[in-house]
Amino acid sequence: MQLDQASTEQLREWESALSAEYEQYQAADLSLDLTRGKPSGEQLSLSDSILDVLGNDLGNDGNIDLRNYGGLDGISECKRLFAPVLGVAEDEILIGGNSSLTLMYFAVLFASQMGFGDLGPAWKSGGKPVKFLCPVPGYDRHFAVCEHLGIDMIPVAMNDDGPDMDQVEALVKADTSIKGIWCVPRFSNPTGIVYSDAVVERIAKLATVAGNNFRVFWDNAYAVHSLSDSAPQLASLMAAAKQAGTADSVYLFGSTSKITYAGAGVAFVGMSAANLKAFSKHLGMTQIGPDKINQLRHVRLLKDSDGLTKHMRQHADVLKPRFDIVLKHLKDGIGDSGLLSWTAPEGGYFISVDTLPGLAKQVVAMAADAGVKLTPAGATFPYGKDPEDRNIRIAPSVPSLEEIDRAMQVFVNCVKLASVRQRLA
Amino acid sequence: MQLDQASTEQLREWESALSAEYEQYQAADLSLDLTRGKPSGEQLSLSDSILDVLGNDLGNDGNIDLRNYGGLDGISECKRLFAPVLGVAEDEILIGGNSSLTLMYFAVLFASQMGFGDLGPAWKSGGKPVKFLCPVPGYDRHFAVCEHLGIDMIPVAMNDDGPDMDQVEALVKADTSIKGIWCVPRFSNPTGIVYSDAVVERIAKLATVAGNNFRVFWDNAYAVHSLSDSAPQLASLMAAAKQAGTADSVYLFGSTSKITYAGAGVAFVGMSAANLKAFSKHLGMTQIGPDKINQLRHVRLLKDSDGLTKHMRQHADVLKPRFDIVLKHLKDGIGDSGLLSWTAPEGGYFISVDTLPGLAKQVVAMAADAGVKLTPAGATFPYGKDPEDRNIRIAPSVPSLEEIDRAMQVFVNCVKLASVRQRLA
Numbered sequence: 001m002q003l004d005q006a007s008t009e010q011l012r013e014w015e016s017a018l019s020a021e022y023e024q025y026q027a028a029d030l031s032l033d034l035t036r037g038k039p040s041g042e043q044l045s046l047s048d049s050i051l052d053v054l055g056n057d058l059g060n061d062g063n064i065d066l067r068n069y070g071g072l073d074g075i076s077e078c079k080r081l082f083a084p085v086l087g088v089a090e091d092e093i094l095i096g097g098n099s100s101l102t103l104m105y106f107a108v109l110f111a112s113q114m115g116f117g118d119l120g121p122a123w124k125s126g127g128k129p130v131k132f133l134c135p136v137p138g139y140d141r142h143f144a145v146c147e148h149l150g151i152d153m154i155p156v157a158m159n160d161d162g163p164d165m166d167q168v169e170a171l172v173k174a175d176t177s178i179k180g181i182w183c184v185p186r187f188s189n190p191t192g193i194v195y196s197d198a199v200v201e202r203i204a205k206l207a208t209v210a211g212n213n214f215r216v217f218w219d220n221a222y223a224v225h226s227l228s229d230s231a232p233q234l235a236s237l238m239a240a241a242k243q244a245g246t247a248d249s250v251y252l253f254g255s256t257s258k259i260t261y262a263g264a265g266v267a268f269v270g271m272s273a274a275n276l277k278a279f280s281k282h283l284g285m286t287q288i289g290p291d292k293i294n295q296l297r298h299v300r301l302l303k304d305s306d307g308l309t310k311h312m313r314q315h316a317d318v319l320k321p322r323f324d325i326v327l328k329h330l331k332d333g334i335g336d337s338g339l340l341s342w343t344a345p346e347g348g349y350f351i352s353v354d355t356l357p358g359l360a361k362q363v364v365a366m367a368a369d370a371g372v373k374l375t376p377a378g379a380t381f382p383y384g385k386d387p388e389d390r391n392i393r394i395a396p397s398v399p400s401l402e403e404i405d406r407a408m409q410v411f412v413n414c415v416k417l418a419s420v421r422q423r424l425a
Numbered sequence: 426m427q428l429d430q431a432s433t434e435q436l437r438e439w440e441s442a443l444s445a446e447y448e449q450y451q452a453a454d455l456s457l458d459l460t461r462g463k464p465s466g467e468q469l470s471l472s473d474s475i476l477d478v479l480g481n482d483l484g485n486d487g488n489i490d491l492r493n494y495g496g497l498d499g500i501s502e503c504k505r506l507f508a509p510v511l512g513v514a515e516d517e518i519l520i521g522g523n524s525s526l527t528l529m530y531f532a533v534l535f536a537s538q539m540g541f542g543d544l545g546p547a548w549k550s551g552g553k554p555v556k557f558l559c560p561v562p563g564y565d566r567h568f569a570v571c572e573h574l575g576i577d578m579i580p581v582a583m584n585d586d587g588p589d590m591d592q593v594e595a596l597v598k599a600d601t602s603i604k605g606i607w608c609v610p611r612f613s614n615p616t617g618i619v620y621s622d623a624v625v626e627r628i629a630k631l632a633t634v635a636g637n638n639f640r641v642f643w644d645n646a647y648a649v650h651s652l653s654d655s656a657p658q659l660a661s662l663m664a665a666a667k668q669a670g671t672a673d674s675v676y677l678f679g680s681t682s683k684i685t686y687a688g689a690g691v692a693f694v695g696m697s698a699a700n701l702k703a704f705s706k707h708l709g710m711t712q713i714g715p716d717k718i719n720q721l722r723h724v725r726l727l728k729d730s731d732g733l734t735k736h737m738r739q740h741a742d743v744l745k746p747r748f749d750i751v752l753k754h755l756k757d758g759i760g761d762s763g764l765l766s767w768t769a770p771e772g773g774y775f776i777s778v779d780t781l782p783g784l785a786k787q788v789v790a791m792a793a794d795a796g797v798k799l800t801p802a803g804a805t806f807p808y809g810k811d812p813e814d815r816n817i818r819i820a821p822s823v824p825s826l827e828e829i830d831r832a833m834q835v836f837v838n839c840v841k842l843a844s845v846r847q848r849l850a
């Protein structure tokens with residue numbers, strides 16, 4: 001189906017056939033959901049032994065009474081387990097509660113309003129509105145943190161190897177009120193790309209290019225979430241930053257939300273030891289300490305890096321067939337027609353597609369009318385505004401294989417029908 | 426020992442005897458700690474069945490997969506269990522993570538900077554520095570939240586039935602930039618008093634006395650933490666506020682930190698349904714949801730209000746003898762000499778004492794030199810400044826009975842010695 005070479009008559013025929021198909025879907029009373037980037041029940045069950053893995057044995061390296069208050073930085077066994085996930089040393093990680101988003105929110109709040117002492121005054125002390133760079137498409141909850149804390153967002157282009165670094169460097173050089181950048185460096189949300197070594201190196205050096213007090217927010221949410229062992233590795237940002245003398249400019253985040261239980265995991269932040277000290281001082285104003293017992297559960301379940309790797313292979317076994325079905329439908333149904341471009345991620349939770357300009361909202365609305373729920377178009381852009389109205393995020397982890405199969409039939413039909421109708425209009 | 430009736434010679438004799446006793450304590454190489462308001466190991470063990478109370482059964486009223494994301498407001502069973510603790514309805518409570526301090530921090534942050542929509546604009550929108558009233562002595566972590574978020578603190582006097590409400594009402598009437606008050610209404614930290622019904626009623630009406638957008642921060646940390654069944658009850662602030670038409674002006678907080686595990690409990694906030702909606706919208710920017718599995722553990726352990734009451738009686742059995750020893754030493758050692766005034770709380774975690782003016786720091790330092798650690802003098806006041814240098818907080822929950830006995834011998838000696846030396850100086 002090549003729209004630009006088709007006659008009006010041909011387009012009308014397609015429109016008629018696709019409409020008929022679409023009406024069948026509408027009549028089928030479907031209720032399918034491709035919106036949520038969360039683990040399926042099958043994935044969650046991989047960790048079910050966490051519920052009783054402790055027994056009554058709370059023994060731990062520090063001989064700490066884990067039941068009581070304290071230990072703001074988390075237990076040492078947990079640091080040992082997760083420091084390699086972020087690529088930092090054991091004295092460069094803090095293990096928190098169940099939400100890395102909370103750690104990110106606090107990091108932005110503290111850097112913005114309270115400052116990190118000798119490591120950098122509060123951004124607000126500059127007296128000007130603070131700005132962040134947001135590679136797009138990106139993660140809506142990052143954008144929401146900025147909006148909530150009054151930080152202006154500047155979208156920058158996302159390439160196959162990471163953000164467009166020429167654009168990023170030019171922007172931070174030109175405008176010293178740009179204080180941060182959001183990155184999901186491995187299996188980026190939603191395009192699934194992995195930042196190349198060259199991009200990681202340039203990001204590590206951003207603090208030397210930018211004005212004072214620039215910070216990289218490195219949300220490594222899918223650090224160990226590859227679909228196969230051959231997926232691209234990510235270079236260590238902390239190592240590159242140390243090389244560049246910018247170790248204090250990088251904040252790294254991660255969690256087990258998509259390793260163990262999404263709602264009852266542990267989150268962590270990696271920072272230079274100096275940063276971590278300043279961050280902890282602020283964090284201590286908001287809480288006495290994390291749930292250390294749940295941290296121990298994680299160590300007992302996953303044991304060590306090898307255990308973690310084996311555990312993640314089981315996730316891949318569940319996820320990969322789901323990604324494969326989505327991609328098969330896109331290949332078979334859309335092919336090289338040019339109606340859609342998409343990514344074929346080797347990990348993470350999403351497949352990102354771009355429709356022809358001006359069609360994303362319409363495709364999402366049409367799919368919804370046929371009982372297939374998709375993430376709202378625009379959600380992957382700051383302020384919910386996709387300037388070209390093209391990007392749609394597909395999240396295939398939760399539905400069953402059959403449901404994804406059915407949902408993708410509908411989706412492909414909607415893309416084609418919307419495209420043909422646009423051409424005819 | 427009545428200092429004001431004693432001759433110099435008598436004072437010198439006392440000084441000599443007390444010094445000799447003090448030197449014995451110094452030589453004894455003690456290491457005792459009366460600083461921490463946390464449960465003892467014996468108390469924590471009362472909840473140890475929480476570790477395996479779930480088995481593998483995550484069944485719950487909402488048929489929710491508790492392992493996954495979501496449920497920002499907590500599970501309904503937990504709301505049912507803890508709503509009566511705060512004296513609110515089930516649609517007026519949110520169950521969070523392990524820290525009520527975090528909920529308080531967020532409540533102050535959101536009210537201050539983001540506002541609650543129709544319920545009140547951000548305090549900062551007034552353009553003037555925001556102020557809070559702080560009944561003193563009070564809880565240092567409340568003061569730290571204010572300091573961290575740039576809120577000025579005005580101390581107000583604490584009486585035996587709650588804050589001095591004449592003073593409170595006069596202040597909020599005179600200065601519309603006063604936007605909040607911190608309260609620990611039952612077994613107040615540190616004086617242990619319980620707010621009278623009349624005080625609760627006047628606090629509920631404060632929003633009608635004060636300027637716009639005034640809020641009561643009601644930290645009911647010791648709501649069910651009485652040492653006996655005959656301890657005074659606390660009137661429901663929410664009920665009084667509804668009566669007064671001020672339901673949107675009160676935020677109530679609590680947690681199980683001193684019911685189950687201090688570090689792995691659940692925290693909750695009570696608000697009008699309208700407030701809760703606005704609060705939840707902000708909270709959703711910082712996290713996806715709390716650890717719902719740990720919430721279910723709490724319901725399975727404590728079951729219902731009766732179960733909670735029985736559980737708290739066991740805590741009282743552990744705590745009461747500790748309070749009794751402290752009070753016995755104060756009565757026997759200080760008596761009606763006037764060297765010290767103190768409270769005899771019927772619940773909570775602290776006994777608060779006032780030395781003669783100007784002696785608190787010195788007593789704390791002397792006790793430390795003899796191996797008895799006390800909370801730093803001044804910690805119970807905003808900015809750490811006790812204007813009369815009198816108040817000391819004694820926390821007897823953690824040490825053993827023998828340790829408290831020994832520590833109180835030292836403490837009483839230090840109080841007497843410091844007082845005699847002051848008189849002689």
